[in-house]
Amino acid sequence: MKYCNENGDLKISGLRDFDLAETLECGQCFRFERLDKEDYSIAALGRVLRARQSGDELTLFDCTADEFEKKWMHYFDLETDYAAIKAAISADDPVMQSAVEYAGGIRLLNQEPYECLLSFIISQNNNIPRIKGIIAAMCDKYGDGGAFPDLGRLRGVTEEQFFELKMGFRNKYIYDAVKRLDGGEVVLDSLYGSDSASARQELLKIKGVGPKVADCVLLFSLGHRDVFPIDVWVRRVMSNLYFDGREQSLKTIARFAAEKWGGYAGYAQQYLFYYARSGGMDGKS
């Protein structure tokens, strides 16, 4: 990977195992806008970044090399060797080989834990377009200039006001999350280093945060790549492709994934999720 700044824009070349569209559209983040094919506006890390990919070249508009090194390199997980990970998780596994081939440019983002937590609380029993809409409404209403509203801005917001953003029954959960973070009962930044199980226990203190939401926050923002979030899609695709179509319990799937993929289970999960949602459920396409 090489990069240099041209007229204020950063041009990165020689990228491998990276596809901007796949990475953004695979359901791990919600605040982005597709301007054109492989051309996106991304709201993250305190600003709006426009990015466009052409082959193995990625352009980050209005971005210095310094900013790239300090923020976006890690955000897009570009310092990680995905070729090695893909080889490891798909060894002797035709199912995972297909999933990895289908969307081999997915990267697991390193998002901000606070935004990731609130976003995935909103995601529960919901669909992706509507999740994006609710988050956008919250940013418009309470964020500074459309940014994701920080704790200070959500501190005084009532359950009723969250309900007005069309959150439905999740309004109480968002309210509870804000309260516990604000009160210091849960400290997200302390969860980077600890082991996944104890970090999950902390997140489960928040009302409306169960195993699935907790695992998404651990995987997509806190660097715990061993966790394996199981939603309806993952349960379906796992049952179909690894258990002969017989629906398995969450516990069985979790144990299977942990034994099969270990510390790389999170990567495996994301390839499978995207594969399943794109119609690869029968194991042929």
Added chain:
DNA sequence: CGCCAGGGCACCG
């Protein structure tokens, strides 16, 4: 109209 969506809670036996 009913079913479903990147679930979790309360309640039940």
Added chain:
DNA sequence: CGGTGCCATGGC
């Protein structure tokens, strides 16, 4: 413990 009904909303 494991199973079940319920929760708001919008797209299909």
